[in-house]
Amino acid sequence: MTKFEGRTALVTGGSRGIGRAIVKALAQAGAKVAFVYQSNAQAADELVAELTAQNLVVKAYQADVRNKEAADQVVQQVVEAWGKIDILVNNAGIVRDTLLAMMSPEQWHDVIDTNLTSVFNFCQAVTRPMMSARYGRIINMSSVAAEFGNKGQANYAASKGGIEGFTRCLAKELASRGVTVNAVAPGFIETDMTVAVRNAAEAEIKKAIPAKRLGQPDDIANAVLFLASEAASYITGQSLKVDGGLTLGGF
Ligand code: NAP
Secondary structure (H helix, E strand, O other): OOOOOOOEEEEEOOOOHHHHHHHHHHHHOOOEEEEEEOOOHHHHHHHHHHHHOOOOOEEEEEOOOOOHHHHHHHHHHHHHHHOOOOEEEEOOOOOOOOOHHHOOHHHHHHHHHHHHHHHHHHHHHHHHHHHHHOOEEEEEEOOHHHOOOOOOOHHHHHHHHHHHHHHHHHHHHHHHHOEEEEEEEEOOEOOHHHHHHHHHHHHHHHHHOOOOOOEOHHHHHHHHHHHHOHHHOOOOOOEEEEOOOOOOOOO
């Protein structure tokens, strides 16, 4: 029996990048996996086709994670289809980097709503079903930016710092019900999100990373799989950095 047989999972932002790797890893480990994407239907369709061809069970839902009603509907549809959601991975996220002096209210709200309000939307939607089931694994995608400031990322760092505080609070609220809530904080990962910064400074970035390489989406998926597993049942309210040592400091 594979590790996640009989489990169901919902992953936001599953069409590309880190979320796509998480969808694949969970499905290949035996879970039924639903994922949400915003607008890239082609990427979503390709992923469904690729995994279905491997006899894995995967469904794609187009929805805007900023929208509470949309989150409620997706959760309701997955629960109707599969009876439960055991694992929720709040992964959808965006950057709108710019110095604060130039930051528009739209750039602020887009990032806060997509990265942080979405976590409220989906966590609230799954909380009751998970509490009734006395089982759940919630994993929220943070970033090393939650702790380490970067110029031009006040909106992004605020959203990720918010996710980490939210994660600790919800972990306490749900611990007695068999539901764990943790965060994963990636460093520099090779996805569409980091194309611009990689084009500008890839060599410099690699020099700053003790592991001397950028992270791959699978590096993050592996951490998510561990936190979603039975083996992590006594870990809650934590944020796990997966960054090749980037944030260790010192010499
Ligand atoms: P990505 O390659 O840009 O993919 C973003 C995903 O989020 C896509 O599936 C996108 O859907 C979805 N999405 C964006 N806005 C959405 C919305 N309003 N509603 C529904 N779905 C939405 O990003 P990534 O690099 O994989 O990042 C994934 C997560 O890891 C983010 O939370 C990010 O902050 C975090 N992270 C990334 C890095 C890194 O180095 N890459 C580092 C630290 C943290 P479409 O395909 O439809 O656009």
